[in-house]
Amino acid sequence: MTASRLGHLTMSQRRSGSSLHRFANPSRFLRLSRRLTPWFAVLAAAFIGAGLYIGLFVAPPDYQQGESVRIMYVHVPAAWMALFVYTCVAASSVVSLVWRHPLADLIAKASAPVGAGFTAVALVSGSLWGQPMWGTWWVWDARLTSVLILFFLYLGHIALMNAFDDPTRGARAAAILAVVGFINIPIIKFSVDWWHTLHQPASVFRLGGPTIDVSMLVPLFLMALGFTFYYLLLLMLRVRSEIVARKIRTAQLLQAAP
Amino acid sequence: MAKFLEMGGYAVYVWPAFAMAALVLIGLLITSLRTLRAREAVLKRLEAAERGADDNA
Numbered sequence: 488m489t490a491s492r493l494g495h496l497t498m499s500q501r502r503s504g505s506s507l508h509r510f511a512n513p514s515r516f517l518r519l520s521r522r523l524t525p526w527f528a529v530l531a532a533a534f535i536g537a538g539l540y541i542g543l544f545v546a547p548p549d550y551q552q553g554e555s556v557r558i559m560y561v562h563v564p565a566a567w568m569a570l571f572v573y574t575c576v577a578a579s580s581v582v583s584l585v586w587r588h589p590l591a592d593l594i595a596k597a598s599a600p601v602g603a604g605f606t607a608v609a610l611v612s613g614s615l616w617g618q619p620m621w622g623t624w625w626v627w628d629a630r631l632t633s634v635l636i637l638f639f640l641y642l643g644h645i646a647l648m649n650a651f652d653d654p655t656r657g658a659r660a661a662a663i664l665a666v667v668g669f670i671n672i673p674i675i676k677f678s679v680d681w682w683h684t685l686h687q688p689a690s691v692f693r694l695g696g697p698t699i700d701v702s703m704l705v706p707l708f709l710m711a712l713g714f715t716f717y718y719l720l721l722l723m724l725r726v727r728s729e730i731v732a733r734k735i736r737t738a739q740l741l742q743a744a745p
Numbered sequence: 746m747a748k749f750l751e752m753g754g755y756a757v758y759v760w761p762a763f764a765m766a767a768l769v770l771i772g773l774l775i776t777s778l779r780t781l782r783a784r785e786a787v788l789k790r791l792e793a794a795e796r797g798a799d800d801n802a
Contacts, residue, residue: 544749554753561766604769612762619758717770721777728781731788738791742798 513730516590520723527720534713538564542706558616559703563691564710566609569637570672572602572718576644577669580662590726592658595665596648597725601718603641610634621685629678630686633671640668654733 542560549556576595583591613631614624625631644661651657679688690698697704752759 548753553755555755555758557752557759558762561762565766601773604773608766608769611765615758615762619755717774721773724774724777724781728777728784731781731784735784735788735791738788738795742791742795 513590513733517727517730520727524720524723527716527723531713531716531720534709534716536713538706538709538713541709546702546706552620555616555619556703558612560706560710562609562612562616563707564714565605565612566634567711568714568718569602569606569609569634570675571715572598572605573637573641573665573669573672576602577665577672580665583658583662584666592655592662593726593729594722595644595662596658596729597722598718599641599644599648599661601721601725603638603645605714605718606634606638606641610638626685628684628686629682630675630684633675633678637668637671637675640664640671643668 538560542557546557546560548554576598579591579594579598582588583595610631613634617626618624644664647661647664648657651660678684679686691704691707699707750756750760
């Protein structure tokens with residue numbers, strides 16, 4: 488009966504369990520990664536280059552903030568990526584915990600340092616923007632505090648992932664942290680609505696549409712796209728790196744055994 | 746050019762922000778590439794050693 492139920496699957500799909508597990512087989516992922524990596528690199532460079540050019544040379548200064556508004560073209564896309572990458576980590580953590588898909592662990596492990604980097608960029612660029620505009624480098628308002636917590640969640644995830652001799656245990660612990668910490672993402676997003684904050688309210692993703700002029704929205708979205716392709720590029724490289732590391736581990740264990 | 750670099754008086758805030766972003770993002774890329782290359786080299790050596798051992802076995 489099993490054979491007839493699985494009749495629509497190919498032999499390799501039947502062997503690997505289902506078409507969902509197509510990329511559980513690392514050599515398939517490696518082939519895909521090798522094809523996509525150069526594209527991601529080119530697209531990242533192109534979009535970031537265009538975003539920087541338009542943001543620095545074409546877009547106008549702000550009538551209130553002057554040229555300091557150009558910090559927005561790294562600060563906002565970095566903050567968006569900080570949230571997006573954490574969502575990817577949390578999603579792959581769920582897949583890892585529920586379905587034990589091995590690639591999910593690798594995606595989470597590869598993504599966390601990139602997310603931490605984007606969060607650091609958002610925090611530092613925000614600080615540099617806040618000092619001339621608000622008169623302070625830091626304030627414990629809802630948005631800034633919750634993004635700082637996001638940064639610590641990333642660091643905790645990285646620490647747990649690497650804390651155990653058995654990589655599976657580290658991945659499990661880190662996955663639980665990622666899922667539990669996900670509540671922070673909507674908190675960050677809605678913090679400027681729920682609390683009286685120094686950080687300004689939403690001006691792009693809000694009911695009623697953006698309040699930013701299109702001349703500034705264009706470089707903003709170009710940078711966001713560029714940062715996304717950059718993340719995908721790093722994901723390809725870092726997951727491939729993790730697969731190689733696991734192969735090394737396996738080879739070493741095999742060679743150690745008589 | 747000088748006017749551009751001055752960023753309307755905000756240069757001391759704007760340029761460090763961009764520089765820090767570039768440092769972090771380029772740094773991550775370089776680190777990831779170097780780790781990948783190093784690991785691929787180790788794997789290559791291990792697999793060559795394995796093949797050598799099989800040949801001699």
